Amino acid sequence: MTAAASNCRGEGVNECVAKGLAVIQGNADTDLADYPDDAFDYVILSQTLQATQHPRVVLEHLLRIARHAVVSFPNFGHWKIRLLLLFGGQMPTTANLPDTWYDTPNIHFCTIKDFRQLCDVVGAKMEKAVALNAWGRPLRLNAPWWFWNLLGEQAVFLLSRRP
Secondary structure (H helix, E strand, O other): OEEEEOOOOOHHHHHHHHOOOOOOEEOOOOOHHHOOOOOEEEEEEEOOHHHOOOHHHHHHHHHHHEEEEEEEEEOOOOHHHHHHHHHHOOOOOOOOOOOOOOOOOOOOOOOHHHHHHHHHHHOEEEEEEEEEOOOOOEOOOOOOHHHHHHHOOEEEEEEEEOO
16 A cells, blocks of 8 residues: 655645555644554655654655655755755745745755755665656766766655665
8 A cells, every 4th residue: 555645735646546456645743643553555755854844754764664765855956946045045936945944835945966865764674765856757877876966856756664
């Protein structure tokens, strides 16, 4: 069974249910603690980790209740965001981050590098990771992570627990 843990609206969940997939949607900050260990094969936390109250706890629960977790998030380390902040002097808005700082659901701004460090802290094994461009296409780079951190507007990670 697959679970979709999200604080967001359920348009994607409805689409999955319409295709016959078993999907559960809930509040990642409060509902994950209610699930037993290994309740799911996969859990998906899409574009939500940065909007949770306690990202570390949420990630720990994801890895506890499922064998695999797919986590995606906007990369606040992208070069364009860095330049807009440096030269504009205020929190930028972009196509992927369209809300002003006072209206955004994002409360934890993280970069790809930050997330990789969090994975180490919680003992997550990175099975696969990809940085995406503005159009959601994977960056085809054989480069170090710091390069992905500069060029990736979003990131998607497939995680599992370390044995």
